[in-house]
Amino acid sequence: MVYTHKHPALLIIGIIMLAIGITTSNGMMNGVIEYLSLKKVVGEMELMSLTFGAISIIVGLWHMFGRHKQGSHLDYYGSTIAGAMFILLIAMLIKWFVAPEVAVISKSFGKIGDTGKYLHKLMGLNYVVLGILAGIIVVNVFKVPKWAENGVRLSRLGLKTGVILLGTLYSMAELAKLGRLSIIMIGFFVLGSVGIVLWMGARRKIPNSMAGVLSAGMGVCGVSATVAAAPVVQAKSVEIAYTIGTILIWGIGCMFLFPVVGQLLNMGPVQFGAWSGTGILNSAQVAGAALAFQPDGIETLKVAEIFNITRVLFLPIIVLWLAVWYVKREENAQQVNISKVIVGKFPMFVLGFILMFALSSTGIFAPANHYKGKYFDNNLPKAKLLSTQQLNILKAEKGKVQRVDRSEALARLIEQKKVSSIDDDAVLRGLVNAGVVSKEANKILKNAHKSVRHTAKKIKKFRQFITWLFAFGLVGLGMQITLGAIKQAGGQPLIIGGVVGTLKAVLSLAVVMMFVTETI
Amino acid sequence: MTEEKPKFLKGTSLSIFSNDRMEDFIALGCALLIALGVYLFV
Numbered sequence: 149m150v151y152t153h154k155h156p157a158l159l160i161i162g163i164i165m166l167a168i169g170i171t172t173s174n175g176m177m178n179g180v181i182e183y184l185s186l187k188k189v190v191g192e193m194e195l196m197s198l199t200f201g202a203i204s205i206i207v208g209l210w211h212m213f214g215r216h217k218q219g220s221h222l223d224y225y226g227s228t229i230a231g232a233m234f235i236l237l238i239a240m241l242i243k244w245f246v247a248p249e250v251a252v253i254s255k256s257f258g259k260i261g262d263t264g265k266y267l268h269k270l271m272g273l274n275y276v277v278l279g280i281l282a283g284i285i286v287v288n289v290f291k292v293p294k295w296a297e298n299g300v301r302l303s304r305l306g307l308k309t310g311v312i313l314l315g316t317l318y319s320m321a322e323l324a325k326l327g328r329l330s331i332i333m334i335g336f337f338v339l340g341s342v343g344i345v346l347w348m349g350a351r352r353k354i355p356n357s358m359a360g361v362l363s364a365g366m367g368v369c370g371v372s373a374t375v376a377a378a379p380v381v382q383a384k385s386v387e388i389a390y391t392i393g394t395i396l397i398w399g400i401g402c403m404f405l406f407p408v409v410g411q412l413l414n415m416g417p418v419q420f421g422a423w424s425g426t427g428i429l430n431s432a433q434v435a436g437a438a439l440a441f442q443p444d445g446i447e448t449l450k451v452a453e454i455f456n457i458t459r460v461l462f463l464p465i466i467v468l469w470l471a472v473w474y475v476k477r478e479e480n481a482q483q484v485n486i487s488k489v490i491v492g493k494f495p496m497f498v499l500g501f502i503l504m505f506a507l508s509s510t511g512i513f514a515p516a517n518h519y520k521g522k523y524f525d526n527n528l529p530k531a532k533l534l535s536t537q538q539l540n541i542l543k544a545e546k547g548k549v550q551r552v553d554r555s556e557a558l559a560r561l562i563e564q565k566k567v568s569s570i571d572d573d574a575v576l577r578g579l580v581n582a583g584v585v586s587k588e589a590n591k592i593l594k595n596a597h598k599s600v601r602h603t604a605k606k607i608k609k610f611r612q613f614i615t616w617l618f619a620f621g622l623v624g625l626g627m628q629i630t631l632g633a634i635k636q637a638g639g640q641p642l643i644i645g646g647v648v649g650t651l652k653a654v655l656s657l658a659v660v661m662m663f664v665t666e667t668i
Numbered sequence: 669m670t671e672e673k674p675k676f677l678k679g680t681s682l683s684i685f686s687n688d689r690m691e692d693f694i695a696l697g698c699a700l701l702i703a704l705g706v707y708l709f710v
Binding site: 224225228298301302304305308309312313316382384385495496497499500504507512513605606609610613628 | 678680682683684685688689691692693694695696698699700702703706707710
């Protein structure tokens with residue numbers, strides 16, 4: 149069998165990519181770039197479109213006019229480039245044009261209630277979800293073209309590479325810094341949720357791969373956890389889509405319900421932050437619920453963020469647990485030597501993920517206390533300190549600040565001409581959010597915050613790679629989800645997800661009300 | 669809940685590689701290359 153198709157599709161893909169690259173670099177795309185707020189990605193658009201466009205045209209010419217020998221490795225692996233570029237082009241269109249257009253439309257509706265967030269953020273309508281949807285539409289409406297079939301099978305490689313690099317975003321030092329309460333509570337609920345989903349999955353006889361991926365999604369942090377755990381338990385495309393759908397639908401319901409319950413029970417910021425950070429799965433939805441509960445400050449948001457970060461940092465532990473669990477289950481561990489099976493079957497890329505996590509914890513890519521590449525550092529050069537004019541504006545506004553902690557933090561800021569500590573930074577962010585001082589003063593406070601919050605360049609680059617690897621992998625994953633497969637999957641994952649989600653929300657509420665006081 | 673049957677001589681309907689371990693190693697290799705590139709040039 150010769151895998152390479154003598155088809156002009158790859159050439160056409162190359163021409164489209166080159167057209168995007170050229171129109172971006174010569175300014176013809178400026179109107180679109182401004183309308184869709186793409187200024188930050190212009191460099192990426194030029195580089196990627198031109199590079200992959202050129203590759204597509206060269207390989208496309210070889211596919212069309214070259215000689216392809218049956219059984220050769222060159223024919224087999226070379227033929228995958230057509231499908232890979234097909235997926236990449238769709239990913240580019242989704243990430244640069246479709247997702248930003250959805251954001252523009254969503255922003256035209258305004259922010260949703262007190263959540264302080266736009267509809268697309270709250271519904272998780274980002275390139276990840278839109279990419280999977282695009283893949284599903286392609287396969288179910290148009291079918292995957294023959295010339296692309298071989299390359300579509302590269303999508304899982306993209307996901308695995310992305311998952312390994314995901315380890316660079318987290319660090320052990322950040323985990324050590326977190327409060328004992330959040331670690332105990334999150335540990336209990338994350339491990340508990342994973343355990344219950346696995347147990348219910350076995351009782352309801354859903355496949356191990358489905359139970360495994362759903363447990364990670366429901367237990368840890370939604371979409372990234374689902375993607376990370378999927379190859380570990382060899383989850384099928386439809387199972388991943390089911391899990392992501394369950395998490396997003398569940399999260400949206402919780403985001404609107406939690407603030408209402410919080411107000412009814414007269415919860416404080418710490419209690420509500422702890423509850424929402426434990427019970428809601430998606431990061432944007434956690435922030436949305438926290439801001440809806442306390443629109444005039446960020447105390448709730450800050451606590452919720454700590455709980456959210458703690459949950460994400462449990463990801464390596466869960467990935468390891470699922471890897472061992474799955475190997476044992478699939479190999480009928482009672483009859484075989486477990487350690488032998490684990491050595492033989494343990495997914496190597498999980499070790500890669502752990503390796504990257506360990507490297508990131510040493511500070512090789514960013515200061516060791518970073519989280520997703522962001523860190524606090526107030527060793528500022530003189531030029532970055534607040535100017536006399538700015539200090540005078542803040543001094544004039546000082547009387548408006550009534551709360552003692554905010555007033556003290558502001559005094560320290562004025563005295564030192566910079567934010568003096570990570571705690572002060574949080575308090576001053578709350579002051580900005582509360583809208584107590586004038587717009588001008590708020591702008592100065594925001595700039596003071598920005599100058600002590602740094603983003604590590606290396607981690608930023610890793611994020612870019614991860615984003616593209618996931619976009620590539622998830623579009624390809626969507627192309628493997630047929631309507632028939634969705635029907636076959638049935639409604640069990642939704643039932644299990646709903647039961648476990650409700651259990652977690654109710655139990656965490658009970659724990660918070662019993663044990664969490666307003667002063668941690 | 670089964671995937672479509674493989675229609676390729678090598679690999680499965682999900683992967684072009686002959687087994688998962690090989691795919692893992694290739695992914696690990698790609699990730700390490702990217703990490704090295706980022707470490708050296710960014």
